[in-house]
Amino acid sequence: MKAFTEKEINEKLKDFEGWEYFENSIHTAFEFENFKEAFTMMTRIAFEAERLQHHPDWSNVYNTVSISLSTHDADGVTEKDFELAKTIDNLMG
Numbered sequence: 001m002k003a004f005t006e007k008e009i010n011e012k013l014k015d016f017e018g019w020e021y022f023e024n025s026i027h028t029a030f031e032f033e034n035f036k037e038a039f040t041m042m043t044r045i046a047f048e049a050e051r052l053q054h055h056p057d058w059s060n061v062y063n064t065v066s067i068s069l070s071t072h073d074a075d076g077v078t079e080k081d082f083e084l085a086k087t088i089d090n091l092m093g
């Protein structure tokens, strides 16, 4: 899959809230009530990532989850990243 240009990425990100593009990935972060809530959402995202066969680069510190999406095979951001970003936003409600 072909990686989008920076211009294309920023255009597509206008349809997203709380995501930004830098360092060849799109990024967001979420804060939860506590660790259990954060990890529960990570588990839900993990199932969707498996379904899509597209996986986040992410980290968790106590009640925060930081997520970066890129397509490693394409060395950039592709439609698959926006598909996963949309899926994550839908899970978050």
Ligand SMILES: C[C@H](O)[C@H](O)[C@H]1CNC2=NC(N)=NC(=O)C2=N1
Binding pocket: 053, 054, 055, 056, 057, 069, 070, 071, 072, 073, 074
């Ligand atoms: C074979 C399998 O579909 C590939 O290795 C997938 C798995 N998940 C992936 N996730 C991400 N973020 N980038 C990839 O290039 C990628 N490749």
